[in-house]
Every structure is written in C-alpha cells, then in structure tokens.
Amino acid sequence: MSRDTLGVAMLGYAFMGKAHSRALLALQHLDVPVRPELVSISGRNPEGVERAREEWGWTEAITDWREQVADERVGLFDNGGPNVVHAEPTIAAARAGKHVVCEKPLGLTADESYEMWQEAERAGVHHLCGFNYRFVPAVRLARELLEAGELGEVVHFRARYLQSWGWDADPELWRFDPRQAGTGAIGDLGAHIIDLARYLVGEVTAVSARVRTIVAGREVDDHFVATVEFENGVAGTLEASRLARGRINSNAFEVNGSNGSLAFDIERLNELEVADTKSFRRVLVTEPTHPFMRYWWPPGHIVGWGDTFIHEFGHMLEAIAGEHEVPPHGANFEDGYRCSEVTEAILRSADSGRREEVRYR
Amino acid sequence: MSRDTLGVAMLGYAFMGKAHSRALLALQHLDVPVRPELVSISGRNPEGVERAREEWGWTEAITDWREQVADERVGLFDNGGPNVVHAEPTIAAARAGKHVVCEKPLGLTADESYEMWQEAERAGVHHLCGFNYRFVPAVRLARELLEAGELGEVVHFRARYLQSWGWDADPELWRFDPRQAGTGAIGDLGAHIIDLARYLVGEVTAVSARVRTIVAGREVDDHFVATVEFENGVAGTLEASRLARGRINSNAFEVNGSNGSLAFDIERLNELEVADTKSFRRVLVTEPTHPFMRYWWPPGHIVGWGDTFIHEFGHMLEAIAGEHEVPPHGANFEDGYRCSEVTEAILRSADSGRREEVRYR
Amino acid sequence: MSRDTLGVAMLGYAFMGKAHSRALLALQHLDVPVRPELVSISGRNPEGVERAREEWGWTEAITDWREQVADERVGLFDNGGPNVVHAEPTIAAARAGKHVVCEKPLGLTADESYEMWQEAERAGVHHLCGFNYRFVPAVRLARELLEAGELGEVVHFRARYLQSWGWDADPELWRFDPRQAGTGAIGDLGAHIIDLARYLVGEVTAVSARVRTIVAGREVDDHFVATVEFENGVAGTLEASRLARGRINSNAFEVNGSNGSLAFDIERLNELEVADTKSFRRVLVTEPTHPFMRYWWPPGHIVGWGDTFIHEFGHMLEAIAGEHEVPPHGANFEDGYRCSEVTEAILRSADSGRREEVRYR
Amino acid sequence: MSRDTLGVAMLGYAFMGKAHSRALLALQHLDVPVRPELVSISGRNPEGVERAREEWGWTEAITDWREQVADERVGLFDNGGPNVVHAEPTIAAARAGKHVVCEKPLGLTADESYEMWQEAERAGVHHLCGFNYRFVPAVRLARELLEAGELGEVVHFRARYLQSWGWDADPELWRFDPRQAGTGAIGDLGAHIIDLARYLVGEVTAVSARVRTIVAGREVDDHFVATVEFENGVAGTLEASRLARGRINSNAFEVNGSNGSLAFDIERLNELEVADTKSFRRVLVTEPTHPFMRYWWPPGHIVGWGDTFIHEFGHMLEAIAGEHEVPPHGANFEDGYRCSEVTEAILRSADSGRREEVRYR
Secondary structure, three states: OOOEEEEEEEEOOOHHHHHHHHHHHHHOOOOOOEEEEEEEEEOOOHHHHHHHHHHHOOOEEEOOHHHHHOOOOOOEEEEOOOHHHOHHHHHHHHHOOOEEEEOOOOOOOHHHHHHHHHHHHHHOOOEEEOOHHHHOHHHHHHHHHHHOOOOOOEEEEEEEEEOOHHHOOOOOOHHHOHHHHOOOHHHHHHHHHHHHHHHHOOOEEEEEEEEEOOOOOOOOOOEEEEEEEEOOOOEEEEEEEOOOOOOOOEEEEEEEEOOOEEEEEHHHOOEEEEEOOOOEEEEEOOOOOOOOHHHOOOOOOOOOOOHHHHHHHHHHHHHHOOOOOOOOOOOOHHHHHHHHHHHHHHHHHHHHOEOEEOOOO | OOOEEEEEEEEOOOHHHHHHHHHHHHHOOOOOOEEEEEEEEEOOOHHHHHHHHHHHOOOEEEOOHHHHHHOOOOOEEEEOOOHHHOHHHHHHHHHOOOEEEEOOOOOOOHHHHHHHHHHHHHHOOOEEEOOHHHHOHHHHHHHHHHHOOOOOOEEEEEEEEEOOHHHOOOOOOHHHOHHHHOOOHHHHHHHHHHHHHHHHOOOEEEEEEEEEOOOOOOOOOOEEEEEEEEOOOOEEEEEEEOOOOOOOOEEEEEEEEOOOEEEEEHHHOOEEEEEOOOOEEEEEOOOOOOOOHHHOOOOOOOOOOOHHHHHHHHHHHHHHOOOOOOOOOOOOHHHHHHHHHHHHHHHHHHHHOEOEEOOOO | OOOEEEEEEEEOOOHHHHHHHHHHHHHOOOOOOEEEEEEEEEOOOHHHHHHHHHHHOOOEEEOOHHHHHHOOOOOEEEEOOOHHHOHHHHHHHHHOOOEEEEOOOOOOOHHHHHHHHHHHHHHOOOEEEOOHHHHOHHHHHHHHHHHOOOOOOEEEEEEEEEOOHHHOOOOOOHHHOHHHHOOOHHHHHHHHHHHHHHHHOOOEEEEEEEEEOOOOOOOOOOEEEEEEEEOOOOEEEEEEEOOOOOOOOEEEEEEEEOOOEEEEEHHHOOEEEEEOOOOEEEEEOOOOOOOOHHHOOOOOOOOOOOHHHHHHHHHHHHHHOOOOOOOOOOOOHHHHHHHHHHHHHHHHHHHHOEOEEOOOO | OOOEEEEEEEEOOOHHHHHHHHHHHHHOOOOOOEEEEEEEEEOOOHHHHHHHHHHHOOOEEEOOHHHHHOOOOOOEEEEOOOHHHOHHHHHHHHHOOOEEEEOOOOOOOHHHHHHHHHHHHHHOOOEEEOOHHHHOHHHHHHHHHHHOOOOOOEEEEEEEEEOOHHHOOOOOOHHHOHHHHOOOHHHHHHHHHHHHHHHHOOOEEEEEEEEEOOOOOOOOOOEEEEEEEEOOOOEEEEEEEOOOOOOOOEEEEEEEEOOOEEEEEHHHOOEEEEEOOOOEEEEEOOOOOOOOHHHOOOOOOOOOOOHHHHHHHHHHHHHHOOOOOOOOOOOOHHHHHHHHHHHHHHHHHHHHOEOEEOOOO
C-alpha cells in the first residue's frame, strides 16, 4: 500500500463531476496500484466549482482549465464537462503529457474525435473514453463469455437505450442545445449502445437509420432507430429514446449466437441472463469469480451504477501503472472516435434514406 | 341456442389443421351465433388426412380441395395448408360463394395476396386472414387502450419475434422450401409482427431492412432486422429470427406514447405491461371486463395459445352472422395483402440497401 | 380410434361444471383410450342445469343425482358440486359401481373424506379427487425432477396460494357459507397447496397454524398461515389468502434441495424456475418431451388453466382403461382424505395454539 | 460545509469492517451535518487490523478495544465485530459517553441485548443497531407508503431471507460457532426480517417455529420457519435459510393490506412492487422524491447494497447532530433488544412445539 500517487485534475462539476469525484475518492482506499490525489476541479461558474471542490475535497477550484493543463502536479486530466468542451482541453492536456479521460461522446463530430485520438496517441499518453457500461460487472462477464466462445458464432444483436425524462425536461438544459451537445438521444444514449455493440460483437460497418425530433421546440433528436451491420456479418438493431414512458434508464441488449444468448438491462445491472441452447438462466453477477468483485462484498450484495466509475478509473489507474492497456476492456479514444463515425453514419442515413457505410479513416 | 349451423371445410391437417379443428369443436359449445359443422378436411396425403378426419371428427376426408369448393353443405372454407396452396383454393372457394379463412401469410407474393383480396371482395364473402395474435386478450386490450387514447400520441414502436428451433430443424420441412413457403422467418414470424404493427400503430409506409440466411444449405431467410415508418410519423423496429437461442416463441412488442407505454410477450400471453408516465404495471388480462373473457374462467385462470383460435373463429362466425365486420379487430384479406406489401418492401430494401417505400395499390 | 366409450354423468353446472364439461368435450377428439359420452348433468336449479345441458351438449338435464347413479349408461360419476354435496352422491355412485371423480376438498370433514375413500375402495372403482394442479405440465415436471433426484435431498418447502377477490365478493356466495363450504380459504385454496406439498415433498406429519376471518360478517376463514413438517424431516410453510391485493390467482411454491431448487407460480403456469447449485433457469414447459405435451403445440405455444382438466380427465380415462393407476400422478380419494386430515390439523392448531400432529387413520 | 467533526472508532475489520469503513469515508464528502474522522480500528489479529487501517485510512490500528473506549478523540464507537464481542465493548463505550453503533444481532441473548439497551439509555448516548435494510430506499418507501395509509389496513405479512452458501461453506467460519455467533440463520438472516416485520407492520407478539440444523457437523441452525402474530392482529410467516440453492441473497417480503400490497426482494434492491386493488406496479426507487436520493444520481441509476450503510451512518450522524432521533427510521438498541426477544421466542417455540408469546420486559 505504499503506492505512488497521481495528481488528477477534473473539468466539470455536474452529474459526471459528481460521479467521477466520488469514484476517485473511493479509489484512494481500494486496491489499485496508484493512489489518486484530487488536485483541482474546474468549470465556468465560480460558485458552482467552489461548492464542488469543497464537497468532494478537491484541493483547488479553478475557472480556467488551462491552469490545470499547466499544473505540474497533475498526471491525469479528467474531462467530464459538456460535449462542446471535450476536444480543446483534452487535446491540450494530452499535449502537456497528461494522461486523459474524456466523457462520451468523445468529440462533437467524428473529425473532432479523430483529432483527439490522434493527438493523444501522438502524445503517448494513456487515453480513456468514458463508456462506463463496459465496467458493469455483468457487461464484462458478457464479453468474457463471448471471448471464451460460450455462445458459439454470434449471429444477431439488438440494443436499446430507453429513458422517458425527455417529455417533461427543462428546455434550458445543455443537453438540448445542439451547440453544446451536438446531438440529443444519439450522443447521450446511442453512443453507449454503439460502444457496447462494438465491445460485444465487433466493428460496425453500415447502418440504416431514422432519427426524429418530436417535442415541439426541441433542436436535438429525441429518438432514433437503426439497423446495424458488423464486419463479421452479424446484423442487428440499435434504438435510443428519451421519450419512452415507463422506461427510466433501460439500457438493454441481447446477443444471440449459435450455442447461446445473453440478455441484459442496466436497470438490473447486477444480473445477466445467460441462455444455453434451451433456456435463460438469471446469473447474479456478484460471485467472487465475477469481474470487479474483488472490490466488493459476498455474493448477492449488489453494486450500484456509481460503482461502475470505480471500476473504470481503477482500470485507468492500472493502465497508467503499466499493468495493462486501456483497450479492449476500457474504451480508448480510438473507440470514442469509431463510435463518432457510427453516429455520423446514422445521421447521414437518416438524411439520405439509404443504408450508409461507416467511413473509418 | 337453437342456432343456425354453418358447414366448414378445411384444407390442411398439420399444425394449423389441428389448431383450427380444435377451435371449431370448442365453438360448437360456446356462445356464438352460428354453430360450425365439420364437413370435410382435405390434404394431399390420404392417410394423413383420414387420420385427421377421425381424430377431430370431420365428416369426410378428401384429397382434392375442389370437391370441398363444390360442396353445397360448405359455407366456410378454411385454408390452413402450406403457403403455396393458399391462393388458388381460397379464390376458388370465394368465387363459389364460400366465406373464407386463410392462414398467414396470405399469398406467396403481394400480387397473389392482392388477387385473393380482390376476388374475395368481388365475391362478397367474409374473408379473414389468420393473424391469430389479434385475438390474444392482452393484444386486444392493448388496441382498446390505444383507441381510448390512454397512451396519448404514439411515438415509437418495436416488435421482435424470436424463436430458436431453426438451428436444429429438419431440413426437409416445407417451411424451408422457398417454393412452398415463399420466405422463411419473414413470412412465418415477420408477418405476425407486421400485422400487429399495423393493428396497433397504423399503416406502414417505408422500411429499411437487412435479411440473412445463416444456416448452411438453407434456401429461405433465417432472420431479418428492419426499421419501419408509419403514416402517422411513428418510427420503429421489426425483427424476426428462428435462430435466437433461449427464445422459444417470443413475440414481443412495445408501444411508447406521450402518456404511457405498453409491452407484451406471447410467452406470457395473459399479461400486458401497462405504463403510465412513470412505471409499468403488470396486468393479468383475465378480468371479466377484459376481451374474450366471456368464454372463460374467473380472474387469474389463464388461457392458452390454442384458445386464440377460438376467439378468432368466434369472431368470424359472428361476422358471418352479421354481428360485425371482420376488420378492424380481425385481419381480413386487405390486411393480409398489406402485410404482403410490407414483406416485399423488406425484401426490396435488403436487396437495394435503401429505405423502400411500401407500394400499396 | 375405434375406441370404447364411457358414459359420464356430472353433478354441478357452475365453475367446475363448465371446466369439466369442456375438458370432456375436448377429450372426445384427443388420443385417449376411452371416448367420454356426456350422458347427463344434474343440479338443483332446473333452468340452470338445462342451460348447461344445452350449452355443453349433455344428453339429459336432471335435478336429482340419484337418477344418474341409477343410470346404466353411466360409467363415470363426476361430482363438481358444492362441497356439501360431495359425499352422499359420490358414495352412492361408487356403490353403484361407477368410477368417481370428486372435486376438492373431498369431504366437509376428514371423517366424511375417509368414508368416501373407504367406500370407493370397497366398491373397487377408480377414484380421483380434483386436484387439477397435479396436471399442470410444470408441476408434473417438478415432480419428475424430484423423483429423478435432480434436487438431491429436499430440505425446505414453501407454498402460498394468494387471491384478492375476497375483499369485494358477493356475501351470498356458497363459498362463504360454512354449511356448504366447510371452510373458506383453507378448503378452497389451502387444499390445493396441501396436496401439492404431499405430491412434491411427502407426507405431512404436523402443522402449527394461525387462521383468521377478517372481513366483517364473514363466517369462514379468509386467510391462514402455517408451518408444516413432513415425514422425511422437511420443514416448510403454507399460506393461503383471499385478501392479498394484487395477487389474482397466485398459487406459488418453492422446493429447496441439496443440489437445486424449483419455483413455480400458477399465474405463469407454463414456466418452471429450475435452479442448480447456482442460479435459476426459466424453463418454458412446452417442449415435446415435457409432460402432457403430446396433446398440444410446438414449443413456446402455451397451454391455459382450463387445459389442466383435459390432462386430469385424460389421466382418469387411461386409468379406467387399465393403463395405469390414478396415483401417484393423479390424486385419488386417499389423497383427498389425507388432505382433509391436514386441514383439520390446521384448524386444531389454530384453536389450541400448539403444533398439532396430523392424525391419519 | 464548515462542519463539526466526529471521531469514530471501529471494532471489527472483516465484512462489516469493510462496509462501515467505506460508508464513513464516503460520508466525509456527502451532505451530512457532521464529518466523521476515522480515528482507530481494532481487532484481535494485529496483521489483519493493520492491513485494514492502511486500506481504509484509519489513523490507528489497535488490538484492544479498551483503548478506543478510553480515547478522548472518539465520539462514536462502531461495533462490527463477531456477535460474541458485541455486548462488553459497546456497553463500555456507552458508559464512556460515546455514541454507539452495533451490528445485528445486538447481543448473544435477549438478556444481553436488554442490558446493552439499558446501559446505552442510561448513558444518554445515541444508539443504533445495524439493521441496514431499513436504509434501503425501497424499504423506506414501503414504510412511508404504509404510514401514509396507502395500503389501508394491513392484514398479512410474509418475509423470507434465503441464501445458499451454507451448503459449501468453510466449517471454521465464526458464523458456525455457537459461542461466537449464538445462532445460525436465525441471528444472521432471521434478525433482519424480524426487524423488517417490526418496522413495517408492528410489534410481534407470538410465534410458532420450527428450527433445523441439516448439514452434518454443524452446531448452529441452518434454517427456520415460523408463523408470526402482531399486536395489531396481523398474521404472517418468517423464514430464513442458508441452504436454498439458487437464492444468493434473497431477502424478500410482502405486505398485504385492504387497499394494496407491497413486495420487495433485496436482490433487486432498487425496486418496490406496489399493488393497488388490482395489479402490481414496478417502481424503480430512484426518483428525486424517493428516500435517500439526495445522495445519488438521476432517475434509473441504481444504488448498491454497500450504499445502504451510507444512508445508515448518515442517519446516525444526523441524530448525533440533533436533527432527529434514531428511531423509528433507524433501529436503536431497543429495536435490537426486541428483535432478540422474538429470536428467543422462535427458539423456545421450536423446543416446546407450542406457539410462544414474545416476553418483552
């Protein structure tokens, strides 16, 4: 436990600021090779950022992220701000030699995401894009079962991410402003399931999509549906909506293979439904042998959504300590970029009314 | 109970022959305005059809359906044979003035389905296409809730029909022969959810689809995925597969509206999940006020899949007795035809790689 | 199919009259060795019984069951009347050499049930007590798994039968009249789970119970709770209620053994939850190899509650044809009697405030 | 956030040591009126306690709890050690004026529990018994709905706590040693559901129970079943087992009232099933208005089992700050004592074969 420490600077102090801060605090007392020190938190609103600093114990509150990038104490720059401030600060931090974490979606556009990835690579730093659902124990177990060939040849995939808050939401939210958010449900929810599709099945090659804005006065999409094709021939569907009454946070997928199937829903994030050739078994993913369980409790004592960030940042700290690479189990900026390309193919297809191939560079 | 009787002639003695025969027998003792008499059953194999005659009490076993069409005792011709023998006998029966029931998919092609519809209309007979899932009590309740405006404005729809027997099936089955079946999962399973989409949401105007044949040596599709657009602007997805391990007969749909949602799966056919603006409620559709429950038991005593045919044929007998029309609650041949057009649009889209509009005549 | 026929006479024309009549009609066209002929139906109310006769196709309607007992055409006497008329007509029929079916609970008291059993045995006829839940495919499968030792040594059992109609029910119902019904929830619902306990686990030796009448003005019990001990050392609980809001017809049990567990609920009567040493698997009990499926459809096409009576009467007809005995898979009058003794032990225990041993003769 | 601080000393460094430590660390950065300082952790094994100190950031590691009791920096003594060391250290701490938290079951016997309660009361300190399931948001919501009269008059209750690790467990575990644990499943699992029964329904007045030790060589109970009576007339069942294959940590209860019902299972700890007079609704207890959600995330982002300790210790810190009393929403030592009396009544009843009244002093 005489561990090295790593200074962390965070941009953003809202939802993600809270989730990341609490995960970093918890990791100070968990078995990871590097102990995170909470050096500074930044944001535009001085009162907000000071309140966040005090609450989560960051040493300094800052209104200009450039100070963080210039700070020698900082080894990891963590960007949890609105989408519009993902690229510039993250690139600057990478150029300054900081390891970087950036929330999803990576850039506002595929071009921006590509640049972020290239810059991070060029800088030789570790980079992680915040697809925290890769760090749900049941999702990691799904991947492990797929890698072990338990499902045989995968043939179909479907994923849907359904929420309902879009009907009654405050129209002033940054998530509804195309300048700050880029897209609506696509970038917010769709990005997660695009990443899971890639993590679980393989590279996405083409999509056919339909995107809709339904609520009057809204400038970003509320909902999309898409068919999706993978490099390995698998066909599937992707759907996301902020307007699905009764679904609070239902990020659900299903994988069908020649020897079995897997089904999952984040509303029951400790459960993985595992089928062999006949029937589904409900696996409570809390056994000592299950992913990430070394952090936790005896079987049957479930983890929460916030805990996925502990797994994610633990993974990043291990990568920084040289124990492994970020991918494949964490998404790096290449994954963030590739997700952006799928997103753009979805938008192109909605415009063209055609199946669109994903144009990776 | 001094009811009129109606002579019925059936073509087909396999799965559908059994389901229809048993429903007709049950309807002899249920409160419907016309009592069905089982006049004759026909099929190509003399032994098979004689066995069926004896088992289900049909008066005669016949190997040429033309005799049935010419039989004056017959008022209703019920076609439950393979898809390839849907059109000719059904049209002949209609021309002979018989009311007609035909299993889905109606014709092998949209042209054939159109002709069947036109001929039945021209003959002035009642015609019903065997989309028996309209006669699941929970599905009818879903429609009633939608008609009553309980969900507000519908915005999204998704349906999937997943089975798994395709992995291990006898390759000699007529369902795998394109000459007898036309298509695979599309006509067999997809037709059901296309019809439910039309029944619950509205007319389908365009699709983008991906169709796959996966099992070596198979000549019909195993699986398709599609996005679907409706006249009223709703967007959704349709999926069907015979290769979804762990799914035995999972015909599941979800409708999301501005005030609520509905979710259903035929594997639990007595349950409808009904959401208001917050959460889903599990409604056991067995209350006296629920659809079709006048035939059945006190609350909580569930009905089975076979019972949907009792509801369907009861509906047809009432239509023949002049109590109502077949549509909208039963599918008529127009519905069968329109389903065929959606099917063809799916096939066209899979070929063209484009969104294809459905070309209704 | 050149089968022998068996004349059936039925007493009762309400809920059970309907369920039995429809099962017998269906069995005329199913593969059982004896074809049932519906000779006569009887009941006190001439209009009611005539309506039933006409609806279900019984040849004669009768107001005095003695005529049925004396009728030479009758080979099977089926008693589905209120509990108070179970004993006398059934015993008379057995003495007249008729095979007998009697609904549960067998007699109003254990004495009465014992006499019914003894008389039926003495007469040498086949006797079946209407515990139709033994004929749910999933329940039979549960028994088969237990017999095959799949669960290892059974250690715990729990069953509860919860309904909610008791809150709002018509007070004039015979089920609330102690003279006609004997008990309330105990005989109506409790009898079913006592029988399942015996069928699945073994002989019940002692109980400790608490019985309550809650609704004002009611003269029979609404609810009971009990611990239960079995000859083989297993301990468990039994509970039944007519006052459990939200539970419509929830007859649910769970068996825990050293190598696995089983869980079931009649509201989902086609599903059996089967655990090995780790997790529960949802088995849809509709495979060709599953019990009773020879009567039905391809996998995934579920059966209904009413269909359990087809299985039950099919079993009785096979017994009459000499193919097997009624027990252990059907309950005979000994089972009906033993259930009555458990019932009385529950009542004794509720009175005495002690654990009471079951006093089998 | 210029909060008072409170020095905490903890006894125990295993499962509960970990759960409490992590909750206290998290509470350093959450909105509670007092900031906990982790002064010292104690245990018999010097290496183990030092490792725990280092991991969770306790200032000192100690092998004699008496030093903690004498430590002026300590304001709260938290006892998470084996049951056998609950009484003496906790009483000593209370006498020394420390507020006290003690894990459940409170004492090894009702006498011991009573003494602990009396001493804590006499000392005038705040005392909390670690029934953390009162701090599950869904459980608190259940209580709120009951208090608000949403269920009308409660009539039935059932709870069962089923695990399966007992089949394969290390026989050397302190939980199997009657000298350290007192009882087996009763104190470990049963205590939780006894407390929930009291929290949700009311005071327990009598029980009839059956207790079994099944695994060869085991000296504590594996399993019990009981009927239970409440002061307000409600009747119910309690069951706990360490031998229920397929159940990992299933702490499930159901409350039935005249106007509705509630059902819960800790394996899905963010969900409460809420019935009105008809059907059950699945409430995801993650809305801003739901209990404890001020600590957490937007709707649908679930909390974990470990988070219940954050709620519990937050509650205790608020009590210490004078914001409220520990009961009724937290269990105090009186609740711990009363639970012990129910436990002893269960043991007495298992011995006597009689219904036993609970003998509160």
